[in-house]
Every structure is written in structure tokens, then in C-alpha cells.
Amino acid sequence: MTAFARRAGTLAVLAAAPLLLSGAPAWAHEHGAPAGASAPDVTAVFVRCLALLGVAVAAGLSVSGRPGVRRWTIAAAVTGAVAELSAAPSVVSALLAAAVLALPWLPVRAAAAVGAAAGLGVVLPAAPLGPLTVVLLAGLGCVALQCARPAPAVGWPQAAAAAGAVAVAVSLAGAPQPPDPGVPMLRTVAVGAGALPVFVTPQAPGWNLVHFGAEDVQAGLDPGALTPARARPGTAGSWALVNLPAGRSRLWIARGGATGSLKLDTGRTPSRADVTTDDGPECASAALGAVLAGSRERAGACPAQELTRDDAGALRAMVAFVAGRHAAAVSVVSDGSPRGAAARAVVESAARAAGLPVTGPGEHPLFVLSGWAAADATLRDVGAGRVRAQGSYLAPWLLNGPLLTAPSAPLLPLRFDVHDSTPSGYLAALTAAFPGEAPTGVGYTSWMRRHDVPAGPLRLYAASQLFVPGDQGHDHQHSASWVPSGTVTAVTGRLA
Template identity: 40%
Template sequence: MEHPHGGLATGGVDTALLPLVLRLVLLLTGAVVAGIGLLRPQLTALPGRLVLVASAASAVSAALAVVSVAAADVHWLGALGHVLLVAAVPALLARPVAARWAAVALGLLLVVETTAGRSGVDFALDTVYVAASTAWLGLAAVTALVPADQRRAPRADQLTVTLGGALAVVGAVRLVSSGLAFDRRVVGSALGLVLVAAVALPLLVTALAVVRAGTARRWGAVGVAAGFVAWTAIAAVPVPPALPTPGVPVLVDLAVGDTLVPTLVTPNRPGTNLVHFPASAGRDLTVAVAGGAEVPAVPRAGAEGTWAEVELPQGRSDLTVTRGGDTDRVDLDTGTDLVDLRATGPDGPECASAALGSLVAGRRDTLTACPGDALSPQDDEALRKLVGFLKARGAAGVVLRSDTSPRGSRAAQVVQDEATAQGLRVDTAGGEDNALVVVGGWESAAGALNVARTQQSEAPVYQYGLYVAPWLVNTPLVTSVTSVNAPLRFDPRETQPVTYAIAVGNAFGGESPTLEGLRAWLGDRVSDVDGKPRIYAAAQVTVMSMAPGEPHAPGMPMSEDLPGQWVGKATIVPVSGVLL
């Protein structure tokens, strides 16, 4: 399912920062207004400068709410509610009780705007942090702008310590619950630094309030305001990738220039590793280990996208991905164990596809085996029944193409033994009365199918068809010939295969699905697609273009590449009953 675009554009930095800046300033000024309104009943007089500060903050917050509708795609109803409430507080300051209730409503709205859809414990933490920050900022404004003899509020120093302590505790709970508190991501990621700021700044203010109350009164508002800004930024800061675990393939999105580049590294062990990029990322990427030479990512036969083999050292290292003058890096940790896997070489792309399926499903499993290591019982049975199907169709023989992998060797033996048992010849060349059966890996299958395509264009060979093993039904192989058949135990049009196809395409730049990827994605539920084998035919489809404005039949697809397709620009349908 190759996407026509050349990668996922991230947009310029300025464009990305504008909505965030609007959000942070809007919430901060709104909190100042709400804080002043909350403490209004504690004042015996209403100084003009307090009204001026509240009105100025209200005007800024309201203006940014209006701008956010156009600049940050904020719903106009939410913006209208914010404008009305933030304007109501300074307008009602002459009426203390009314001002407080308006401030309470504004505070609740700020909580909703801060949580950004979170719920449960996170919502509770947001509520406490926003409420405490709002009260602190209001207290700071009242303390600075209203003479002491015009205030009925409790002692500011005591309240400062209480509110600052609450902010520090809530921030610490959020930091620990994020999972970043005790690993290097706490200082090595934007989210970690934001969370640390949300804890450290109120804690510093609280400490100052205890030992130097005067300094806390003068500068505490700056610290709490900065902590509040950090807290409200949490929702907009991406969660950093999980720390790399030796033996667990790494899947990350890198920002190379203005393009988001999905990157897969397998097997994440010392020695040779395979780095994979989707076709949508383009073909001009290079990779390098720190201090090493750049390796270009290039296409590989039978596989989608581009691939680069790199040598990774033991332990932690950085892998740099470059396009032109733009770079980004992947943090890796291969450990010290040397494991012999078929994760590179000819079978590497298929192994990477299986690893990708597991990662897309949300599992971080250690890669201990690859599909090419052995022939599964399910595929063994499917191949045997394929030979019986060819016998029933009247084929006199089969031409067998395989490779030297353990699975390929075993599959070839299975087909040969079954052909002998069925009385079919095992030929070395195509003829008018035989079929081609391909049971190797992706790379060898690509070569075999390309040769068959050329042979069929020159002579009437393989008149009983081209057949591939189930694991060879992927976009590059199926679309390399006009039509191909395979014994499958599932229908690629059913819910689970389609769901997987959409998931892997969304997670990895439009990558197409594969059988081993589906099996890994399903995990313990793999039996859900372990039905009785049938022969499925895959054929390329070209949609006839319609003239501009010309109507077409209802339900007729106008695209050759639809979400969830197992093979882009092709159709896969059953052409037999259950194989006996």
C-alpha cells in the first residue's frame, strides 16, 4: 500500500509552535484573572490597579481565544465560552460574590482546557494543579497590588507554603506516574524536562517561602507561572519512545528536516542490523553509527521501502539518519549477547515485517526467531493440499523454485514428496502442462517470478498457473506478475486482516501487510485466521479513469489503492473451495 506522497510532512517549526504558544499564554492569563476573582471577597476595597491588571489579562486571554479559532483549529463554541467567562470576572469585581462564582466557572474551564481529553487520575491531578496555581497567582496579584489593611485573606506566607507544597506533590505524582522519573529520559526528553519543571519550580518557591518569605513574595509568582506553563504544555509534548531493550526491535518516528520518517531497526543486537524505511520516506536516506561511514538505504528484491545494513556495537549507541543536510538519531541499546538470527541477509525483510507487526500491536517482544527458520505446520499442510489441487486440475507436473533457508528447504521437500505421491512430475523448466510453485523467501521469489513473467511473455508456459507459498503474498511479489495464486487459510478481506493492514499502514508510512506480520500482530489470537486452506487468486487491477463530472455506478471504487487492501492495486479472491 504505497502512499503517493513522499513522506509525512511535519510542517515548519514556526507553524507548529504557534498553537502551543497561544495555548500557554491564553491559559496563564486566564489563570491570573480567575485567581483575582477567587480572592475578591477577601478584599475590603477594590484598588484601581487590581482592576487594571485583571482587565488587561482578561483582554489578552480573550483575544488569544479568538485567534485560536483560526490559528489552532479551536471550536468556536469553546472559544466563545472562554471569552465570556474571562471577560465576566473583571466586569464583576465590584460584586465580590458574583466575581468569585465567575472565577470558579473560569477555573473549571481552564481545567477542561488543560486536560485535553485526559481522564481518571490525570484529570484529578490536572484539577488540583490548575486550582492551586490559579489561587497562587491570584494571591500574588492581590498581595502585590492591594495594601495589607484592605485584605481579609489569611497570612500570605502560610498560604504560599501550602499551595506551593500542593503543586510540588501533584507534580511529583505526575512525574512518577509518567514512567520517566527514574530513567535517563527524565533529562533527555522534552516531556521529562517539562515534568521536572512542573515539580522543581513550585518546590523552589515553597522553599523560598519557608526560609526567605520576602524573596518568595517578590519572585514566587514568576516560578509558579513558569511551573503552570510547563504543566499546561504537557498535553502538547510528545511522549518519548520507550528506552531501547536489547533484542527488542526499535520502531520510532524521526524528524528528518520537515519530514516524519518511520524507522525500524532489527534485531537490535550487537553485529549486523537491518534499518528499514517505508517507501513513502523516499530513496535518499542514509544511516550511520556514531563515528562510522554512511550507508545508503536501498530497495531490496521482494520487499517494500528501503533497507540498510549497519554494524552496531555492544551496548548503547546512536544511529543517525540523514537526508541532505538534515539529520535525526535513534537511541539504541543492543546489550552484549550475540544471537544468531536470520534477521539480516535475504530473509531479513520478512523477519523485520514480523517484528513490525508485534510492535504495531503494542508488544515489545524480544526477537528470538525469524519466519525463515522453520516451516510452520499450517503452511506445511497448505502446500501439500496445493499439490493435490494441481493434480485435480489436471496439471502433469510442477516446476519448483526455492532457496537454501531452513523453511525453503523444508517446503521444497514437502512439495516434492507430495508431487511424487500424487503422481506429478517435478520439472526443471516451464512447459505447457505444468505449474510454477515458488516456496523460497522474498528475495528468491522475486527472481523466480520475474523469470516466469518473462518466460510467459515469450512462450505458452505454466498454463496451469503461477503459485506461491502463503508467506509470499505481499505487494512487491504479487504485483510483479499479472496473476498469481496462493493457498491461504484466511480471507484478506475479513475484519482482522483488514484491521491489521490499516494499523501497519498507519504506523509505518503506508507499509503493506504480510502474512508473518499478521501472525505477529495477532499474537495469541493467531488461531483466529487459521482456517481451512483455499486457493486465492491475486490479480492486478487498473481502475478506468472517469471523465470530469461523469457519474459512476454506486459503490464503484475510484481508487486502485484503498485502506486495508492486502495488496495495493490488486484484488485477492478465493477461486476454490476448501482444499481436501
């Protein structure tokens, strides 16, 4: 190779470095940044670069077979192995480190095979599959080939190749991974100058519910034919039903004249979660709680598909509480979901056992056992006086701030106090990842199970709003709480 060609190649590699760095944010936005994620740690980026370059240099020098470079090969192998273990400590990293450490003592052919395998093992966790992965592998291969030449180990071509590899590594380190196929996905998507939190569930072939942390949003698979997302009763933000194909696709999102996109991968297996009904937002809230807890599992059946043993016990205890207050009768509002039908049967059976008639609405307790949409309408009717009731007794799954703003004297049986540290941890995680989203009982329950937090004693809680007269100079509009401008407080001791 002539000196001119070497210098031209050097300049080309050095010129490509800033282009790769500038292109990294655009590539990241295609996948969407993990919601609530912070900027990558500079130290972690540097360690990853050391691991990548250490493996490439050690492999190249091992293949060269030149005398007098054993100590440099050992130094590069140790650097790469230690950096790999520091970047991602695991059993796989330990095996990769052992393979890299063996390179200085392997024959040429064995060193070539082991070096190639170790290079792939180090690169793939750092860079999702795609064009930049190919560039990164090519850059590391260039380093290895230059080191394997029967020439001095360090020169302008080697330095240029190393600079290009470092640039690519820096651009990829900390970048978001592609979506897990068939797993609900939470991302922050760049739309114009703003960032929009987006949650897709179940991210499986067929109908999916897409939740946005804003209104006036449009979404769809065709940028020329987007569907407006709409508000849902008892929820915040907006929602859109999108029919996704199997495998990879791109979701287009528009707001305020700007457009962004999000890459999806639904996999090939349909989900058991049916998000097309009015209970879809509750199903999404449960899935979101699991994602916030670090779950990477497929979405299961929606909460409205069955009545859990804990919820059935809470309903019986609530009937016993009402009976102990000598109520004349009770009334029930439910829906046609499997959970709603089962909950009605439990309450009616417990009421008969306690000698309480079950009648229409009147001057007696009203048990609300439906999903969010029907409960929203019922509680608004109670607050407006269109439905008579002596207090509203809500099922546990109706702990949802937007539902509790109507003046309907709502009471709920819960096994946790929202002011304790664990529910506060869920609230903080939700606020950081999806600003403006309302915390819910089903979301916290899903989050709590994945943190192995035991349920507490069952108590009856009252949801109430707090009104402070006059302007106190504080803006609470965007503060996070379980009830907007209100609180949830225990009003009984442990229920039997």
C-alpha cells in the same frame, strides 16, 4: 533573601518557561516520534500537571509543620492523588495516590521521606530520564521548599516556581519515551521539513536492518560517513544494514541535503534474528507486525528459520488440490534456508504420495517455496516467459504486494480473507504508522497472534491486478491495498 533577589529569581523562572517549551520538540525528535502518533491530549497534559503540583504542594506543607494549613495540605493531597489515578490508572498509581493522601497526617520526617519518594514516582513515568527530568524535579522541589518556608504559602516566588514546573510538565507530557533496549523500534524522524518513517530491527548489538519509508536515504553512526540505503527485491522503500554497538547510540539519517538523527538503545544481549541475509526484509515485516500490535518483546528468530505446522499443512493441501485437477507433474523452486529446504521436502513427499512426478519447469504447476528475493526473480521470469509454468502456486509467506505484480497467475493458500475486518485493521494500522509500506502475510500473522485472532479455514486465493481503461479521475497511486492496483480473491472453498 532581598526583594530584588526574589524578583530576579521570579523573572528567571518565568523566562525559562518558554525556552523549555520551545526546546521540547527538538528533544522529542532525538528519540523520534512514535510512528502514527497524534498530538498529546490537552486534558491529559493538564491532569499530569495537577498530579505533579499536587504532590509538591502537599509534601511542602506537610514538612512545614505550620498550624492552620492542614486543610490546604489535604486539598493538595487529594488533588494530586486523584490526578495521578486519572493520568495513569494502575497498581503503582494507586500506591502513589495512597502515599500522597497520607502526607497530611505524617510526622515531619516521615512526610519528607514519603513526599520525596512520591514525587519521584509521579515524575519518572511522565518524563524519560535526561536533563529535562532533572529540571522538572528541581522545579517541583522548589515548589515544595517554598511551601515549607515559615511564611505565607502563596507569594511571587511560589507562583514563579509553579509556573516553571507547569511549563516543564507541559513540555514533557505526551513526549515519546526512549527506546526499549533490545526491542524493534518504529519511529517517525524529522529530516529537514519532512517526516520519515523508520523501523530498526532487531535493535540489538550487532547487525541491524534499518527500513525507511522513502528512497534516496543515507544512514550510519558517523554523520560524515553515511551509507546509502538501497531497494530490496519484492519490497517497498529502502533498506540499510548498520552494525550497532551495545547500549546507546545515535543513528544519523540524511535525505535531500537535510539530516536528522534517532537515539537507539540496543541493550547488551544479542538477538536470535539474523537480518543480514536476503530474508532480512521478511524478518523485519514480521517484527513490524508485532510492534503495530503493541508488542514490546525482543525479536525472535526470523520466519525463514523454520517451517511452521500451519504452513506445512497449507503446502500439502495445495499439492492435493493440484493432484485433484489431474496435473501431469509439478516443479519446485526453493532456496537454501531451513524453511525452504523443509518446504521442498514436504511438497515432494506429498507429490509422491499423490502420484505426481516432480520435474523441471514446464507446462505444469510451479510451486514457489523460496524467500522474497528469489521468488521475485522467479515470478518475473514466469511473467516474461523465461520460465514455463501452468500457474504459480506460492507458499503462504509470499503474500506480499510487490511480489504479486508480475503476470504469473499466482495462487496462495491462506487462512484469512484480506477483505475481512481483522486484516483490514492491520492494513489501517500499517498505513497510519508507515505510509507506503506494503502489507504482508507474515506481518499480518504476527499482528494477528498478538490480538488473539483465531485462524480461519484454509482456502486458495488468486492475486490479480485490475486495469481500468481511460482516466477515471481518481488517483490510486497512494491508496493502501494488499496488491498494488489489484486484489486477492478466494477461488476455492475450504481445502481439506
